[in-house]
Amino acid sequence: MTLSDDEIERYARHIVMPQVGGVGQRKLKAADVAIIGAGGIGSAVVPALAGAGVGKLTIVDGDVVELANLHRQPLFREDDVGKPKAELAAEFVRRLNRFVEVSPRAERIDNQNAEQLLAGHSLVIDGSDNFATRLAVSDASVALGLPLVSAAAIQFQGQVAHFRSKPCYRCFVGDAFDTDDCDNCSELGVLGALTATIGSFAALLAINSIVGLSEDPSGQLHLFDGEKLSWREIRIPADPACKACGSA
Template sequence: MALSDDELDRYARHIVLPQLGGAGQLRLKQAKVAVVGAGGIGAAVIPALTGAGIGQLTIIDADTVDLSNLQRQPLYETADIGNAKATLAVNFARARNPHVRFSAIKTRIDGDNAASLLSGHDLILDGTDNFATRLTVSDVAVSLGIPLLSAAAQQFQGQVALFHGRPCYRCFVGDAFDTDDCDTCAELGVLGALTGTVGNFAALMAIRALSGIGPDAAGTLHLFDGATLTWRQIRLVADPECRTCSMR
């Protein structure tokens, strides 16, 4: 696999970076990423990964555009209300970069279909807004041996972490959230610009991991406070009783 003349021009600002170069750009071109959720986080992640030249993006989201989404989801327009987010996101991204292969999955991911939808990818990026889905995605990521990047934003708080096996996301949040009745941004609110900040940071972590830049960041939680404009890091510890990863 090689970069075409158009790709060499398109990714020129990447290729001149000594930490990335042509070899790193080729690794991005060979990568397959599943983005779960085309909402606030996904609306930042999808353009960033598309522009970076990820080889294949699978966008999984069963929702349609609602008027309240437009405050933080710049992939969509007022005229898109009522239409499928996954399809609209792919159309937006395909127009941005024809070298990326896209797949729109307009299905809610759950325990029955997650393994079939996520297998074959090099990285899963979860930007959904409820714990039940996040735990399902994490459990399947562990079983498939695929790295998981989890990103979330609520009110003024954002968090991003890369998980690869152990510790896993369930080690972080525990077993108390395997239901759909937990709080989401619809109930608690979220600052629109925060989702872009967190989503772009998650995209940066994805590009870094896939291209081989720097040390492995797995197991560190990155927390952002949008009210104080501060970042902090917390090293996550594996739960010896975790039902997902303790036996692996």
């Protein structure tokens, strides 16, 4: 995997940092990331990863743009209302960076198709808006051995974590939410700037993982309080009885 002169110029502010360098930039180019959800989280993740030069992106979202999305989803504009998010997000990527190969998948991911959709990627970022989807994505990531960055935001609260096999997202939330969309933000609300903050942090965790910037970031949950404006970290213990990653 080599970088052309155009790419070296484009990513100069990455490459000049010794922690990234040409080696890290080539790792980003070699990465193949699946982004689940082109909503509030995805609106921060998609530009960050496309701009960073992640070589391949798959964007999975079965929804169309609604007017009530626009306060937190700057990938879309007023005249996009009613159009499919996955295709619009892919078009954003194509216009931003011709060195990124992007595949839109305008479908809903669930436990029937998750493994098939995620197979072959090198990392998954989940910014979907309900527990059932997040668990399906997590279980498939565990089964395929893929690192997963899982991010969620509601009202003023955000959480983001990097998982690698064990512990997994299911260890964190348990089995109770398999079929329940109880965190739907249409009922509870969400601050637009919060999803951008959490989505940007998710992109940072993904880049950290791909480049290998710090020690293994997995198993650490980052919680953000958008009212108090504070972050805290919690280590997630592996559940030995976990249906997805447990040894039981």
